[in-house]
Amino acid sequence: MFKGYKLIDKKYIKDVNSDCTLLEHEKTGARIFLMENEDDNKTFGIGFKTLPKDNTGICHIIEHCVLSGSRKYKTKEPFMDMYKVSMATFLNALTFPDKTVYPVSSRNEKDFENLMDVYLDAVFYPVMKTDRRIFMQEGWHYELENENDELNIKGVVYNEMKGAYSNPETSLYYRNNQVLCPDTVYAVESGGVPYEIPNLSYENFCEFHSTYYHPSNSYIYLYGDCDMNERLEYLDKEYLSKFERKEIDNFEGNQIPFKTPKNVFDEYSISKDEDTKNKTFLAYTVCLGENETLKDGIINRLLHEILVDMQGAYLEEALVKSGICEDVAPIYMESTKYSTFGVYAINSQRDNLDKFKEIINTTLEKVVKDGIEKEKLLAGLNRIEFSVRELLNSTTAGIEYFIGIFDSWLYGKNPMNSLIFDETLFELRDDILNNRLLEKVIQEKILENNHKAFIVLSPSAGLNDKKDMAQREWLKRYKDSLNDIQIKKIIENTKSLLEYQMTESTDEEKETIPKLKISDIDKKTIKVPCEIKKSEEITVLRHDIFTSGINYVDLCFDLKHISKDEILYLSLVDSLMKSLSKKDMNYKEFAVETFLKTGGISTTVSTHTLSKNEEKFVPKFVVSVKFLSDKLKDTANLLKVLLKDTIYNDKERIKEVLLSLKTSLEQDVVTAGHAVGINRARSYYSNKASYEEKVRGIEFLKFLQDLMENFDEKIENVIEKMEFVYNRMLKRNGVILNITTLKENFEQIEETFISLLNEFPVIEDESYNFTFENENLKEAISTSSDVNYVTFAADMKALKIKYDGKFSLLSKILSTTYMHNNIRAIGGAYGAGFGITRDSEVTMFSYRDPNIKSTKETFLNVGKYVSELEISDEDLEGFKISVVKEFDPLMTPKQKGKFSLSLYISGSDEEELELYLEQLLSATTEEIKSLAGVLNEILLQDNFVVVGNSEKIKENKDEFKKVINLKK
Structure with missing residues (x-):
């Protein structure tokens, strides 16, 4: 065959x-x-x-x-x-x-x-x-341009891993693999430990x-x-x-089981002027044995879900409520021969290790003795089943299956067995619900298992500075010896x-590079079926799309009546909503009900630029839910509880959730500094970005840090403001009901959710235009990272320039040639990019970058590069072909529904996309080169923000008016 x-x-x-x-x-x-x-x-x-x-x-x-x-x-x-x-x-x-x-x-x-x-x-x-x-x-390589220069080390992977190891969780995961499996290949880091790469x-x-x-x-x-x-x-x-x-x-390699648990102590680096208090990570990690079947993987996933991940998870709740840490997260050996279970406490102290051990053992013993609530088990199983069903419609299903089958295929097993989800879940369900399977696993494979370790990862101020200094001294001695x-x-x-x-x-x-021709591709824009209906104050959007039996619904509430002074509290309300108790249900019960009745609920505050007036934007509060048809009424009732019955007065719970949020946002600054920097730079001129800064940006983080430092003093006032915002943020007028499913489900879903929305008041209130005092602050955001993120943003609307399809072409050309060659290949950064958004904004960034000044110079010379651009008609056609797919992107059914909703809110339409595509396809090299003058003009706006290494920022202090130290 x-x-x-x-x-x-x-x-x-x-x-x-x-x-x-x-x-x-x-x-x-x-x-x-x-x-x-x-x-x-x-x-x-x-x-x-x-x-x-x-x-x-x-x-x-x-x-x-x-x-x-x-x-x-x-x-x-x-x-x-x-x-x-x-x-x-x-x-x-x-x-x-x-x-x-x-x-x-x-x-x-x-x-x-x-x-x-x-x-x-x-x-x-x-x-x-x-x-x-x-x-x-x-x-990696030694870099020396002149014999009197200092000898340096550069390399893309070298800098990538310096950036990766700036995140203490990366160090913790590496130590976890090394400690649990010292007799195997997992004892070493395949990605590379930065200071060992030059070996x-x-x-x-x-x-x-x-x-x-x-x-x-x-x-x-x-x-x-x-x-x-x-x-x-x-x-x-x-x-x-x-x-x-x-x-x-x-x-x-085969790992010999431990006879006794191990205690491991290690350090990670923070900046030398940063306080080390409450920045230790404590980990409890257990090797459960080899991954034999898909069943093992599901059991492991359920253990982490019920013990660590879900709201009210046993270990998460016990550790956070003890006050020994700010947050808790799971840790495990990912995509390896072995199955492991682990949990770690974030922002703790080394002295808490004994208490950490005691809490875990006591909690797990209690879980085994009392049993896991059946509703929690059902909720966990339901969550897994939803994820399996959604994977069928995933845009990356082929990629995810490929990576997933390696969990068995690499170790000599039949990869087909890792794809038979339904049968495995069916076999497991009875054992889990009725035969205490998870409790037995906890008893035998966790509590009674000596193949475990306790890892303490403590902060060391200036540790990497010392390593860098030692490396520089070694390089000097090495050079002197040559x-x-x-x-x-x-x-x-x-x-x-x-x-x-x-x-x-x-x-x-x-x-030699194979190329498509324009004639080889479909030149089309995305088309999402959308039927628009009005029901008094409510607008209904219906999208008839096959969804594998899942219904997707978005409730989109207008927020123009929430003042700019209330935005910070609006963000707090959004952050806390799912995590607080309700009038007749505590937060743990609500979390369980959520996954018993639905595939998940999410909320977000989003902003949308108006297509016909790019100077204006509208803020929305979007509540999204996915569910099966037989759970329709249960889902609507659950959303009613969330949106009308959340209680914002549990100070202890509020503190727990906000501490976790603060920790997460602080980590984002270190690991995704390019996104943080770009939005900060945009806020120097954009009212929309200024709004977003208050929702999830640096401004919100600073507000949150101040609140947590002065919690007892400020919380009463904050609760009062949150309750005020919560009680008036959701109004019926201006609401959009967005439904994505097969049309046979429309009527029943629409009727049920309109009935829910009719319970919200009509509020005729002042609408704000959200203008902010924008100013170029020329900031650097100093972190403990070993690398930098150099960012720039500018507004073409200030030059009366509207978005054009050829801007997508220019963005692709610059990102893959000029930016890539100068910042990544030559500069040694892990990545770089150039973009022009449909809001007519220009953005540039570098990612995990060892440099600041040379990268900024690269940004400043982008106009010169465009003016001298030489590109053949064939190469230009190739760039066009690669960009065309952006106009008809691969999307899941849920994403298609959200995309159509966004078009509707902004007042845009599919004809606008067709115009942009025509502009792209008709663009000439001369038209691209003519944009050089525009780039030179927008660079005069000088909106640079650097997020990164504190020492590098000090070396380049003349570049900034202000340095923000977020962690002190």
């Missing part, structure tokens, strides 16, 4: 609506898994079992490097070149503790075939093994690829509506048949790398 392949197993699996086939390539032993179905978003993936022996990040660096040129595709970065011209819906590579995977997907058949070939040629025939400069750029030699790097990147060690995956026989024939003929079978020693010939060699290597980075691929090399 499949020439050149041995059939291992074949069956239809209804849970994933796919004909599944497991094969083995006869010549090489390559493993192949096919999932054939009607999904037009075709997916290809190839993975390798990759087992690092140290912390140098060898797997991670190879992942980056293989995509930098290959036998057939001879440009410097075929990955980026395909990103520039492809219709790909997913294009990436991922490094895990014991595997490296290369997945890609596209809805266009020809594009899919091109991408598949680029990836296969990259992994099997990379140029990196003959061009050391690729390793130097992506991994990796180029020779070991090349040898590792030769060992592991072979068909005999590969796992190949095809998903969707492609011709599987044709793809298999191509795979065998073009790649697999060129290799001989090879025996590879790739055993990940003779003239060796120094000249480093200088030559530095110049060679810079020349490589600055030199464009030749026309001949560019010709």
Whole structure:
């Protein structure tokens, strides 16, 4: 049936609506898994079992490097070149503790075939093994331009991991794997520990690829509506048949169970002027044994849900109420051979370790003795069932199934078994609900299991500064030890790398990159079915879309009557709403009811620019819920309780929730500083961004930090204001009911929810226009991060310029050429981007960036680059093709309903999108170059914000008027 392949197993699996086939390539032993179905978003993936022996990040660096040129595709970065011209819906590579995977997907058949070939040629025939400069750029290298300069270390992965390890949770997860499985590959960090990455030699790097990147060690995956026989024939003929079978020693190791639990003490770095009090992490983590089946994974998920994740989870509640920490989160070894359970306390003290242990043991013993409430078990199971059902309609279903099957496939098991969800859940349900299965697991595999560890991760002020200083001193000594010939060699290597980075691929090399033509693609914009109805003050939007039996409903309330002085309290109300008790139901009961009756409820404050007047925006409070039809009335009643009966007077609970929120927002500043910085820069001129700053930005965080520091003094006043806002924020006039489901469900859903909405008052109140005092504050936001996020934002409306479709083209060109080349390839940052939003705003950012000043200079020269832009008609067409998909993006049914709602609120329509697409497709190189003057003008607005390393900010203090230290 499949020439050149041995059939291992074949069956239809209804849970994933796919004909599944497991094969083995006869010549090489390559493993192949096919999932054939009607999904037009075709997916290809190839993975390798990759087992690092140290912390140098060898797997991670190879992942980056293989995509930098290959036998057939001879440009410097075929990955980026395909990103520039492809219709790909997913294009990436991922490094895990014991595997490296290369997945890609596209809805266009020809594009899919091109991408598949680029990836296969990259992994099997990379140029990196003959061009050391690729390793130097992506991994690490000594940098020395002149013999009198200071010797430095640079590299993309090196800086990426410095950024990753700026988050203490990253350090904690690494320690968790290392501590629980010291006898296995999981004892080392596949991504790389920053200060150990420079220990990796180029020779070991090349040898590792030769060992592991072979068909005999590969796992190949095809998903969707492609011709599987044709793809298999191509795979065998073009790649697999060129290799001989090879025996590879790739055993990940067996962990010997511990005889006694371990105590582990470690440190993480914070800035040297930061207070270390209450910043310790305490972790309790247990190895439950090997992951044998999907059943083990579901049990593990339920344990974390019921003990740690859900509102009122046993361990979360006990630890937070004890007062020994600000928040609690789960910790486990992700996508590995072993199943683990763990919980960690955030912002605690080392002295609390004994109490931490006692609380966990006492709580778990009580859970076993008293049993888990049946409603909690049902709620947890219902949540899992919803997630399985929604995955069928996910935009990345093919990618998620590919990554998910590795939990069994990599360790010699049949990947099909990890896709049979319904049968597994059915078998488990009775055991869980009636036979105390989870209680037995807690008793036998957690409480009575000595294979566990207690990890204490304490803050050390200036720790990384000391490491950086030690590294600089070592580099100085190392440089001093070199003779003239060796120094000249480093200088030559530095110049060679810079020349490589600055030199464009030749026309001949560019010709090797497969390209689509405009005639190969569908030039269309997204069309979402939308029927609009009016029911007195209520507007109803109906979207007839197949949703796998799930109904999606959004209640969208107008907020123009909430004053700007009340926005901070509005955000508090939103943040607390689901987590506080109701008149006839405590918050734990409400959480359980939520997942018994629905697939989840979410609330958010959102802002929408008006299409016909971009100077204006409207704020909305959106309540979203998903549910099955037989739970319609229960769902409406639950929303009524949430929106009318929440009680804002439980000071202890309010403090618990807000402490958790504060911790989360503080972490966002460190890990997503580009998003924080961009919105802060936008608030220098934008009323909409100023509003958003009060909802979830730096201004809200500062307000929240002050409230938590002075809680007892301020809470009475805050409660009074929250109750005032809660009691008048939800009004019937101006409300929108947004329904996404099959049309046969419309009438009943509409009738039920209009009945609910009619219980809210009509409030004829003043509408505010929300103008703020905007000012360019030229801020730096100082954090304990080892890297920086340099951001810029500007308003083209100030120049009377409205959005045009060609701006999308300019954004793509600049992000993938100028920004990428100068900030990532040359500068060593992990990423960078340029964008022009449909609000006519220009934004630029760098991500996990070692630099500040040079990145800012890159931003400032963007206009010059555009004025000198040289681009062929063929390349311009390629850029256009890659942008077209943004006008018809892959969306889930829920996302389509939300998109249509957003269009309606803003007063936009699908015809506007068609106009933008026409403008994009008709754009010429000269039109793009003509925007150089606009860019030069908007740069004069000088709206720069830097989020990042405190020492780097001090070194560049002249760039800022104000430095914000959020953590003290």
